[in-house]
Amino acid sequence: MTDDNxxxxxxxxxxxxxxxxxxLKGAEAKCALLVDKDGHLITRQGFxxxxxxxxxxxxLAGSFASTKEIARLxxxxxxxxxxxxxxxxxxxxxxxxxRSILAVIFDDRTxxxxxxxxxxEGATELAKIFATLKSRNTTEHAGxxxxxxxxxxxxxxDIFQD
Amino acid sequence: xxxxxxxxREVTCKIVYYGPGLSGKTTNLIYVHxxxxxxxxxxxxxxxxxxxxxxxxxxxxxxxxxxxxxxxKFQLYTVPGQVYYNAxxxxxxxxxxxLVFVADSQAEKMDENIESxxxxxxxxxxxxxxxxxxxxxIQYNKRDLPGxxxxxxxxxxLNPRGWKWFEGEAVNGRGVFDTLKMIIKLVxxxxxxTRTTTSAARSAPASKPAPAQAPVAxxxxxxxxxxxxxxxxxxxxxxxxxxxxxxxxxxxxxxxxASPQAAEPPLEHNVLPAxxxxxxxxxxxxxxxTPAEESMSRPFPGSTGKIPRRERRITVSDxxxxxxDEDISALRSRLNDxxxxxxxxxxxxMPSPSMAPSxxxxxxxxxxxxxxxxxx
Numbered sequence: 001m002t003d004d005n006x007x008x009x010x011x012x013x014x015x016x017x018x019x020x021x022x023x024l025k026g027a028e029a030k031c032a033l034l035v036d037k038d039g040h041l042i043t044r045q046g047f048x049x050x051x052x053x054x055x056x057x058x059x060l061a062g063s064f065a066s067t068k069e070i071a072r073l074x075x076x077x078x079x080x081x082x083x084x085x086x087x088x089x090x091x092x093x094x095x096x097x098x099r100s101i102l103a104v105i106f107d108d109r110t111x112x113x114x115x116x117x118x119x120x121e122g123a124t125e126l127a128k129i130f131a132t133l134k135s136r137n138t139t140e141h142a143g144x145x146x147x148x149x150x151x152x153x154x155x156x157x158d159i160f161q162d
Numbered sequence: 163x164x165x166x167x168x169x170x171r172e173v174t175c176k177i178v179y180y181g182p183g184l185s186g187k188t189t190n191l192i193y194v195h196x197x198x199x200x201x202x203x204x205x206x207x208x209x210x211x212x213x214x215x216x217x218x219x220x221x222x223x224x225x226x227x228x229x230x231x232x233x234x235k236f237q238l239y240t241v242p243g244q245v246y247y248n249a250x251x252x253x254x255x256x257x258x259x260x261l262v263f264v265a266d267s268q269a270e271k272m273d274e275n276i277e278s279x280x281x282x283x284x285x286x287x288x289x290x291x292x293x294x295x296x297x298x299x300i301q302y303n304k305r306d307l308p309g310x311x312x313x314x315x316x317x318x319x320l321n322p323r324g325w326k327w328f329e330g331e332a333v334n335g336r337g338v339f340d341t342l343k344m345i346i347k348l349v350x351x352x353x354x355x356t357r358t359t360t361s362a363a364r365s366a367p368a369s370k371p372a373p374a375q376a377p378v379a380x381x382x383x384x385x386x387x388x389x390x391x392x393x394x395x396x397x398x399x400x401x402x403x404x405x406x407x408x409x410x411x412x413x414x415x416x417x418x419x420a421s422p423q424a425a426e427p428p429l430e431h432n433v434l435p436a437x438x439x440x441x442x443x444x445x446x447x448x449x450x451x452t453p454a455e456e457s458m459s460r461p462f463p464g465s466t467g468k469i470p471r472r473e474r475r476i477t478v479s480d481x482x483x484x485x486x487d488e489d490i491s492a493l494r495s496r497l498n499d500x501x502x503x504x505x506x507x508x509x510x511x512m513p514s515p516s517m518a519p520s521x522x523x524x525x526x527x528x529x530x531x532x533x534x535x536x537x538x
Contacts, residue, residue: 039257058221148232
């Protein structure tokens with residue numbers, strides 16, 4: 001598993017973004033985040049400027065991971081949908097394919113039913129994209145060049161100063 | 163695993179601080195958070211108990227800046243060290259690109275160090291990771307305490323694999339950055355040599371026509387990837403085809419879902435025990451409603467046809483024609499009779515909580531039907 005880096009190209013993100021945007025419009029939700037199960041934010045759509053999406057991604061992934069363990073303990077393989085209800089804002093999370101999480105944040109202008117419906121649709125479409133992403137052969141190096149690692153090394157000394 | 167996002171131009175790596183309870187993992191992160199310039203760090207998140215013990219994880223995103231056009235981001239996590247939090251500890255390990263093992267140098271903590279290291283190996287194996295292939299740095303922490311063992315002793319017991327190690331005093335920052343710099347270097351080194359997921363089609367002829375945006379993107383990937391550019395056009399071809407062709411159909415589907423009433427019958431069938439009420443599924447030869455009838459079946463002008471259960475009455479759509487020749491006016495008068503009877507039944511007692519609309523509602527509805535059908 002660690003032998004594969006997750007590489008996402010621009011055109012894939014564009015496709016994903018268009019699916020998310022369509023979903024948001026249909027469900028009238030505020031924003032959507034697509035998060036890797038490892039906690040990396042893949043992409044986001046909607047009103048996310050006021051959100052710390054990096055932290056949100058890590059916490060959402062953590063939340064999903066712990067729920068999966070809970071599911072295992074009660075004899076389920078995993079809970080595919082997770083819903084947090086707040087006073088004003090709510091979060092609906094669902095699994096996309098086998099390694100991503102789609103989180104939709106919405107308020108009372110829409111309903112959980114609408115969000116569920118559109119999230120399900122969106123997740124199905126996204127799963128197809130991730131399936132093609134996964135089915136790529138691991139025949140090439142598209143990783144980091146020597147230069148990248150070396151430049152990074154130089155930068156570290158600048159930032160990490162006691 | 164290292165995540166390389168060509169759209170946001172980001173390379174993200176996950177580094178996990180592992181080790182026994184109270185060995186100083188969170189303290190490492192706090193120090194990094196304190197010292198790194200504000201422009202290079204995100205908010206530190208700590209999921210801790212009230213007693214300030216890590217319950218799930220601490221999280222600190224670090225951005226070391228743009229390298230070859232890509233922002234290099236590192237996400238630092240700590241695990242809960244206490245033995246009984248293994249379930250959550252294991253979860254944090256998922257997708258880790260590198261590990262820092264923070265060991266407690268005190269002699270009496272040696273058993274805990276060993277136990278934690280064994281646990282690390284077990285948890286990695288459960289994810290299918292090989293501890294020998296994972297970039298790992300050891301930090302011998304708490305060197306300032308009087309009971310600290312010598313580095314040789316620690317190395318002999320904890321570092322048979324010869325990982326890079328550093329002495330540390332996380333509280334005052336000694337060794338914290340050295341450890342972090344080393345693990346970042348090791349992670350990047352590993353990522354460089356890692357086979358990444360790219361399409362086989364990408365290695366296919368690069369002569370295929372590229373979409374407008376491809377050249378720029380290809381340049382970007384040339385900076386960071388070695389062979390990706392050649393394949394990009396092919397990948398674009400396969401992926402770009404979908405939105406154009408599939409969109410209209412999908413949009414139509416969305417529209418249909420957005421207005422579910424359009425697809426449903428205009429009114430749900432009445433639950434009242436009238437013999438003429440049809441079942442939930444209309445037989446194929448059900449009367450074809452004229453547009454006028456359809457609008458009549460809606461209880462209030464401008465309503466969507468969805469009415470609260472308590473207010474449902476028998477309506478035109480509930481009627482089967484007695485015969486094929488039965489015309490619309492006969493149907494209407496039958497409907498009126500039914501509703502008349504219904505009102506009398508309700509008026510004469512037999513209260514049923516589930517179908518006891520207030521008098522006001524009944525009267526109002528009667529008036530509505532009277533007006534609509536012109537029946538006195």
